[in-house]
Amino acid sequence: MELNQRVIVVTGGNAGIGAGIVRACARQGARIVIGDNLLDDTTEGLLAEVDELGGEAVAVRCDVSRRDDQENLLATAIETWHRLDGWVSNAGIAGPGTLLEMTDDDLDRVLAVNLRGPVIGAQLAARRFIEQGGGGVIITTSSVHEDWPMPDNTPYCIAKGGVRMLTRNAALELGPHGIRMINVAPGAIRTRLNEPWLADPGNVERANATIPLGRVGEPDEIGELVAFLLSDRASYLTATTVTADAGLSQYNHEA
Numbered sequence: 001m002e003l004n005q006r007v008i009v010v011t012g013g014n015a016g017i018g019a020g021i022v023r024a025c026a027r028q029g030a031r032i033v034i035g036d037n038l039l040d041d042t043t044e045g046l047l048a049e050v051d052e053l054g055g056e057a058v059a060v061r062c063d064v065s066r067r068d069d070q071e072n073l074l075a076t077a078i079e080t081w082h083r084l085d086g087w088v089s090n091a092g093i094a095g096p097g098t099l100l101e102m103t104d105d106d107l108d109r110v111l112a113v114n115l116r117g118p119v120i121g122a123q124l125a126a127r128r129f130i131e132q133g134g135g136g137v138i139i140t141t142s143s144v145h146e147d148w149p150m151p152d153n154t155p156y157c158i159a160k161g162g163v164r165m166l167t168r169n170a171a172l173e174l175g176p177h178g179i180r181m182i183n184v185a186p187g188a189i190r191t192r193l194n195e196p197w198l199a200d201p202g203n204v205e206r207a208n209a210t211i212p213l214g215r216v217g218e219p220d221e222i223g224e225l226v227a228f229l230l231s232d233r234a235s236y237l238t239a240t241t242v243t244a245d246a247g248l249s250q251y252n253h254e255a
Contacts (some may be wrong), residue, residue: 001028001029001054002028002029002227002231002232002233003025003028003029003030003085003086003227003230003231004028004029004030005029005030005031005081006029006030006031006085006086006230007030007031007032007033007077007080007081007083007084007085007086008025008030008031008032008033008085008086008087008088008230009032009033009035009073009074009077009084009086009087009088009121009125010022010025010032010033010034010035010088010090011035011036011062011064011070011073011088011089011090011091011117011121012035012036012064012090012091012092012141013032013034013035013036013059013088013090014034014036014038014039014040014042014043014046014059015036015038015042015191015192016189016191016192016193016219017090017141017186017189017191017219017222017223018034018036018088018090018091018219019046019219019223020218020219020220020221020222020223020224021088021090021219021222021223021226021227022034022046022050022057022223023046023049023050023053023220023223024220024223024224024226024227025055025223025226025227025230026049026050026053026054026055026057027053027054027055027227028055028227028231029054029055030055030056030086030227030230031055031056031057031080031081032050032055032056032057032058033057033058033060033073033076033077033080034046034047034057034058034059034060035059035060035061035062035064035069035070035073035091036059036061036062036091037061037062037063037064037091039059039061043059046059047059058076058080060072060073060076062091063113064089064091064113064116064117064118064120064121065112065113065116065117067120070117070120070121070124071124074124074125074128078128083132084125084128084129084132084136085136085137085230086136086137086138086139086230087121087122087124087125087136087137087138087139088138088139088140088141088226088230089117089118089121089122089138089139089140089141090139090141091113091117092113092114092141093109093110093113093114094153094156094193095109095110095114095153095155095156095159096152096153096156097152097153097154097155098151098152098154099154102154102155106155107155107158109155110155110156110158110159111155111158111159111162114156114159114160114163115158115159115162115163115166118140118163118166119166121138122138122140122166122170122181125138126138126170126174126177126179129174129177129178129179130177130179134177134178134179135177135178135179136178136179136180137179137180137181137182137229137230138170138174138179138180138181138182139181139182139183139184139226139229139230140163140166140167140181140182140183140184141163141183141184141185141186141222141226142160142161142163142164142167142183142184142185142241143156143160143185143186143187144185144186144187144243144245144248144249145157145160146160146161146163146164146183146185146241147161147164147185147249148249160185163183164183164185164241166183167181167182167183167239167240167241168183168239168240171238171239171240172239175238175239180234180235180237180238181238181239182229182234182237182238182239182240182241182242183240183241183242184222184225184226184229184241184242184244185241185242185243185244185245186217186222186244186245187211187217187243187244187245187246187248187249188207188211188216188217188245188246188248189216189217189218189219189221189222190216190217190218190219191219198216204216210248210251211245211246211247211248211251212246212247212248212250212251213246213247214246215246217244217245217246221244222244225242225244229242
């Protein structure tokens with residue numbers, strides 16, 4: 001129970017990797033504010049699962065591109081449990097589009113959620129941590145595409161590259177306050193976002209052939225990594241990206 005009674009905010013926490021993070025933190029006894037713009041019929045089931053796993057959770061509708069929505073997540077944590085110990089900026093959206101074909105709306109929508117959202121979350125969390133006397137952990141979720149180009153997905157790759165630099169730069173500013181900031185870059189994970197693509201057996205077969213471990217990852221595998229990074233066992237990690245892709249990006253770079 002390494003996160004016992006620690007208060008963690010998880011954006012995009014209702015499904016996919018976010019739900020995996022919520023479950024992993026619940027196994028460690030955390031108190032979790034689930035922020036998601038897509039709360040639905042599955043939310044009550046996730047809240048019940050958290051309770052069964054030994055954690056506590058509340059769910060709040062949140063569009064991370066809106067500062068007031070993220071401020072509400074923080075206020076919920078403080079009003080419910082009187083402190084904040086960790087903030088996970090996980091919410092993200094897909095953003096296909098080439099440089100030549102993308103519209104301003106395409107670019108603005110993806111950057112607002114995938115980059116502006118984590119910047120706002122990091123700022124709010126860091127200010128609260130300092131008010132509490134320092135310490136605390138901020139986790140961002142990017143992608144292997146923070147570094148590995150993906151043609152036809154230019155807005156998405158731009159945003160994820162920005163998240164990588166946000167983590168590195170902000171961690172240097174926040175280190176003197178005892179605040180750790182770490183980025184997680186998942187590879188091919190079985191999420192709702194990837195369901196249409198994974199529904200094609202041919203896609204899965206091709207993906208598995210280029211992943212050294214030979215399989216697509218599961219959300220809970222990323223969740224367990226994030227729970228570890230939030231814990232004191234990762235006390236000497238900050239200003240870095242932890243890539244969790246079963247070797248996918250290395251394989252393709254060498255190919």
